[in-house]
Amino acid sequence: MKDSIMEQSIQLFAQKGFKETSIQDIVGELNVTKGTFYYYYKSKEELLMDIHLQYIERLLENQEAILADESKSCQQKLHDIIFKLIHDIEKEGLRAKVFFREIRHLSPQHLEHIIPKRDRFKENVQQVVEEGMRNGQFRSDLPPDIVTLGILGVTNWSYFWFQPNGEKSDREVAAIFYEMLINGIKAE
Amino acid sequence: MKDSIMEQSIQLFAQKGFKETSIQDIVGELNVTKGTFYYYYKSKEELLMDIHLQYIERLLENQEAILADESKSCQQKLHDIIFKLIHDIEKEGLRAKVFFREIRHLSPQHLEHIIPKRDRFKENVQQVVEEGMRNGQFRSDLPPDIVTLGILGVTNWSYFWFQPNGEKSDREVAAIFYEMLINGIKAE
Amino acid sequence: MKDSIMEQSIQLFAQKGFKETSIQDIVGELNVTKGTFYYYYKSKEELLMDIHLQYIERLLENQEAILADESKSCQQKLHDIIFKLIHDIEKEGLRAKVFFREIRHLSPQHLEHIIPKRDRFKENVQQVVEEGMRNGQFRSDLPPDIVTLGILGVTNWSYFWFQPNGEKSDREVAAIFYEMLINGIKAE
Amino acid sequence: MKDSIMEQSIQLFAQKGFKETSIQDIVGELNVTKGTFYYYYKSKEELLMDIHLQYIERLLENQEAILADESKSCQQKLHDIIFKLIHDIEKEGLRAKVFFREIRHLSPQHLEHIIPKRDRFKENVQQVVEEGMRNGQFRSDLPPDIVTLGILGVTNWSYFWFQPNGEKSDREVAAIFYEMLINGIKAE
DNA sequence: AATGAATGAGCGTTCATTCAT
DNA sequence: CATGAATGAACGCTCATTCAT
Structure with a gap:
């Protein structure tokens, strides 16, 4: 129940x-x-908190499983993170929508438990970016925090338009975004 | 008043x-x-509608001024659109937040007037992307609609984190995003 | 104005x-x-008062003109009162509706001026009934006040259904009501 | 409650x-x-609807019980209908007042359920009048619909002045009205 | 484990009225 | 004569929450 x-x-x-x-x-x-x-x-807000907590914890778990895999290159990790996020829209899209949009209804006490996890999610991506810069897989002349926010913009925004049963599959969209972020859209 | x-x-x-x-x-x-x-x-919702209308119309005006400038290359146009969006966060950020987040409170009749303009905003960006693909400034092996949604993800998301008085200026952030989107983040 | x-x-x-x-x-x-x-x-209520006053005074005037005509028999007077009331529905129907239905919105002070006139309207009819009873034109075994209320019921109620442009004319309806009240509906 | x-x-x-x-x-x-x-x-109007429905349904039930009694003559039925209406003022007078006066506050959808029943109430009376005309108990030279409206005027109007504890009892008033309607007020 | 009755605070909205200009 | 701006009180209604059963 x-x-x-x-x-x-x-x-x-x-x-x-x-x-x-x-x-x-x-x-x-x-x-x-x-x-x-x-x-x-106990209250309507507690329910909202439970939803938030469950969502962000599952997300972190998934993400950190990707990060922990030492056999993958940074490029591979980035690709997998992007794909996982878009793939999850079907299963987790509603939760994600609630997470993005309704967080402001949590009380300060509850926020204290959510915000650090949300930040960790971002920092995990940033860690991949930084690692890639250090080991020469990514160019190092761009600030990693802004780059990370750019990447998250691309993926998070897709929660507002991606249709799991639409023209393009999750795999295709993820591949396009990955390609675009990695190699840019400029012609040779 | x-x-x-x-x-x-x-x-x-x-x-x-x-x-x-x-x-x-x-x-x-x-x-x-x-x-x-x-x-x-007349009502609270009418006020919300007024805010939406004013915002999206101003936005379109700005955007279409950039598009209309025939002296600019597609790359230049893309850069200017990105910069304009981020630059406007200071003046228009609150309006934008309201626009993104509260649009669901508009009645279907009101939405009828907003949605087409919102779509036109996206299509204008897509037009630049497509033109660039045709004339060889952008690579043409990626679908322009998804690319456009990626670009809009990067810029729109910045409305949720960009601080006009923060560490990086609007010009810097726009430049980083432009560079990242144009050339990608992969090392040579 | x-x-x-x-x-x-x-x-x-x-x-x-x-x-x-x-x-x-x-x-x-x-x-x-x-x-x-x-x-x-001065106020919305004053307007309502003016409407009431104008209506009831015009009504009384008309009615008392009929009463004053010494050449008429009581039966004739009764007929004329009934006819006048129904005839006026076309011109005065809206006023009458307001008078019947909205009187409760008058303040006690204003009511003081209306109620006596409304009562006089009833008493004028009752006077005709009583005079007819005295002079033998009407049967005298029925209480004149209740009879009067019966007559007023017939006429006043017509304000809720009589259509000036309907099947029956004002003259016809008045004649039927008069006949019914005078001779009853029982077969010989 | x-x-x-x-x-x-x-x-x-x-x-x-x-x-x-x-x-x-x-x-x-x-x-x-x-x-x-x-x-x-659910709303204030729903309450009003409930009052209307309860009133008119009870009224119809009572009325149709009288009509269904085949042992009664038309005159008897007419008398009983009149008596019942006036008798009920004590118990049902307030409901009736509300029914007559506040019906305009019902929404069109609600009216759809009330109006046919209100019409049936009138038609039931008219049916008695017509039956009486056919079988010779009532004179047949007057139009039954207008006669019916006259009868209803007499009874309905009494809801605006009849005092159950006043000088005349319900039985007396009903008898007077019946006599007046049946035999008229003209002296022999 | 679940119900049904009740609360109380708040909200969007309406409207008669006032008054300076 | 007429306007436009402002008020303030009231109203219908919603809803999260409580609690005895």
Whole structure:
């Protein structure tokens, strides 16, 4: 039941927004009453926190599994991170939308637990970039933090337009973005 | 007064969100009463619409001025579009935040007027990309629509992190992004 | 202008009700502003009072002209009163609707001036009934006050259904009501 | 509680009118809060609809019980209908007042359910009148629809003046009206 | 584990009215 | 005569939350 509530609320939060979704909306779809909700969650915000936490932790886990693989080059790692992110839109897209858009509804105390993980996500990417610069796989004349933000812009933005069942597959889009970021769009 | 209300509400919508900002919040800061608000705006949503319209129209105007300049190469145009977007964060950043984040609160009728302009903004960038591919300034083995979405990801995302008074200036960030997109980050 | 405002407001009060009609509704149709309204009327209620007063006074005048005509029998007077009331629906129907339905929005002070006139209207009819009973034109075994209320029920109710351009003319309807009240509906 | 709310609101709607009665007025008298009101009714208008529906359905039921009694003559049926209506003023008078006066606050969708029943009420009376004309109990030289409207005028209007504890009883008033309608007020 | 009744604070909106110009 | 700006009180309604059962 607790999971059903979360699943349902992710659907609704992604579709209509946190504020725009009432507890009644959530439990109505599950054919239970509001009391039930409060049996499982202390408050609406706690539910939102749970969603955030679950999302970012799963994301970090995935990402750090890629980073830990010593057999991969930095270019390979970058490619895999990009692909993983876009691939996950199908499964995790709604969660991601909620994560990006509704974070502001978390209380300061809750934010304290989320922000560092969100930062670590960015730093992990930056680490790959920096490592690549150090070992000569990436050019080293660009500041790694801005480059990282550029890369994250490309991937994160895709959560707002990528359609898993659209014209291009996740693999194709990831390949294009990787190619574009690695080699640029200028003609020889 | 009408302008004061809009200015004030942009501040608050950007900071707290549309739903989270009450009419009272807006007029309270201006030391007038709610009645005054409704003297100038038919509804809260109409105000939001006005903000959206003003923002996107100004944006398009700027962008199309760049596109219309025949003395510029495609590379130059792309650079200028990127720079303009990041440069405007200082003046227009709050408006942009509202535009990106609160558009879902517009009614379908209002959306009808905004969406085509938002699409035109994207298509204008895509036009530059396609023209560059045709005339050999850009490589032509990548799909122009996905490339365009990548570029827009880089710039749009910067609205969520770029600090006009931060370490790097708008000119520097734009230059880095341009360089990264044009030549890629791979070492020679 | 003062008259235009009254005319317009009678239309609207009859159509939508007093409470449901805003000052803005009234002046909007006349293409002037609310300030203008308050130049001519001290308040919305004063306007309503004026409508009531004008209506009831005109009604009484008409009615008392009939009563004063000594050449008429009581039956004739009764017929003329009924006919006049139904005939006036075309010209005065909207005013009458407002009078019947919106009187409760008058303040006690204003009511003090209306109620006695409204009562006089009823008493005038009752006077005809009583006179007819005394002089043998009407049967005298029924209480004149209840009979009068019956007659007024028949006529007043017609304000809620009589259509001046409908199947039956005012003259026909009045004749039917008169016949029905005078001779009853029982077969010989 | 749902019934208490309806009872209370009938009192207030009859006394002050629908628009003039706020939700706060209703719940204040019951010492509960506005939230409670909306726990039981979706909107103020839905409450009004419930009142209308309950009233007209009860009325029709009563009326059709009289009509169905084959042992009664048309005259008897007409008398019983008149008596029942006036008798009910004590119990149902407030509901009736609300029904007559506040019907315009129902939405078109709601009206669709009420109007046919209101029409049926009138047609039931007309049916008695027509049957009586056919079988010779009533004179047949008057149009039955107008006669019916006359009868309904007499009875309905009594809802605006009849006092259950007044000088005349319901039985007496009904008898007078019946006599007046059947035999007329003309002296022999 | 779940329900149903109730709360209370807040919100968007309306509107009669005032008043300086 | 008329306007336009502003007010302030009220209203219908929503909703997260509580709690006894």
